[in-house]
Amino acid sequence: MTTAVFHHPSSLQHDTGIGHPERVERVQVVWRALRSIEGLEWREAPSATPEQIMRVHTSALYDMISVFGEGALDADTVLSEPSFTAALHAAGAVCAAVEAVHAGQIKNAFCAVRPPGHHAEPDQAMGFCLFNNIAVGARQAQALGYPRVAVLDFDVHHGNGTQTAAWNDANFFFASSHQWPHYPGTGAHSERGAYGQIHNAPLPEGCGSGPFRAVWQNELLPALEGFAPDFIFMSAGFDAHLADPLGGLGLTTADFSWLTAQISQIAAKSCAGRVVSSLEGGYNLAALADSTVAHVRALLECP
Numbered sequence: 232m233t234t235a236v237f238h239h240p241s242s243l244q245h246d247t248g249i250g251h252p253e254r255v256e257r258v259q260v261v262w263r264a265l266r267s268i269e270g271l272e273w274r275e276a277p278s279a280t281p282e283q284i285m286r287v288h289t290s291a292l293y294d295m296i297s298v299f300g301e302g303a304l305d306a307d308t309v310l311s312e313p314s315f316t317a318a319l320h321a322a323g324a325v326c327a328a329v330e331a332v333h334a335g336q337i338k339n340a341f342c343a344v345r346p347p348g349h350h351a352e353p354d355q356a357m358g359f360c361l362f363n364n365i366a367v368g369a370r371q372a373q374a375l376g377y378p379r380v381a382v383l384d385f386d387v388h389h390g391n392g393t394q395t396a397a398w399n400d401a402n403f404f405f406a407s408s409h410q411w412p413h414y415p416g417t418g419a420h421s422e423r424g425a426y427g428q429i430h431n432a433p434l435p436e437g438c439g440s441g442p443f444r445a446v447w448q449n450e451l452l453p454a455l456e457g458f459a460p461d462f463i464f465m466s467a468g469f470d471a472h473l474a475d476p477l478g479g480l481g482l483t484t485a486d487f488s489w490l491t492a493q494i495s496q497i498a499a500k501s502c503a504g505r506v507v508s509s510l511e512g513g514y515n516l517a518a519l520a521d522s523t524v525a526h527v528r529a530l531l532e533c534p
């Protein structure tokens with residue numbers, strides 16, 4: 232069994248307009264870079280069903296996005312006519328990846344899709360995100376008989392939407408490292424969820440590898456092990472890279488390899504290696520490509 236890459240051409244149709252950092256070229260460079268890795272299995276992502284989306288989101292949000300068409304939802308979040316379709320396939324990628332891991336067809340998976348998802352709240356699209364792909368995937372795993380799900384989020388921004396989706400579910404673990412203070416403003420250490428199953432590690436701008444690895448090693452990864460997940464998800468944002476124009480944590484590609492390997496080792500021990508990762512941020516194209524390759528190589532090489 233190998234690592235699968237889920238993708239869909241609709242990721243190229245979601246047009247956010249000239250000058251927007253969350254742009255079509257992001258998936259183009261990611262796909263091109265991943266093609267250089269031998270042994271990956273490429274799979275086209277299906278569309279998520281309304282039922283799958285509405286395990287996380289309100290029907291009002293679903294209906295609004297389905298008919299929105301072209302325009303700006305807020306200052307950051309811009310849609311074109313095909314954006315709804317792209318968003319359905321982005322969430323559908325994570326669901327299909329869960330199903331393929333569940334069926335024993337693949338070892339683990341990376342979803343190379345856009346729009347990203349972790350800022351999308353159950354009732355509100357925001358921060359370049361329409362539907363919360365990783366939370367929809369986590370709910371799919373629960374529906375398939377993996378009650379205890381964990382989302383690890385290393386994007387430079389806090390995954391506010393995922394945190395909200397997890398908040399009242401004792402079986403939904405969420406851990407995040409992120410720059411602080413920074414967009415979207417949530418993610419204080421004191422935000423712990425209704426059952427203490429949420430773990431936030433805010434980091435100061437410019438902290439670099441040392442403090443990043445320390446919070447994962449000493450705080451977030453031990454919490455994950457203690458939770459004993461049945462299925463592990465990663466919100467893989469690469470905007471904490473030192474070359475990224477939107478983030479300022481100063482990480483390197485080696486940090487992403489390291490964390491991916493650490494998480495995969497816990498997955499091997501606690502949940503037979505069941506890991507699905509999905510692309511979030513990352514806005515310097517060269518750093519995004521290099522970081523994604525490092526991340527997917529670590530998924531491929533994990534036990």
Ligand SMILES: [Zn+2]
Pocket residue numbers: 386387388468470511512513
């Ligand atoms: Zn981000």
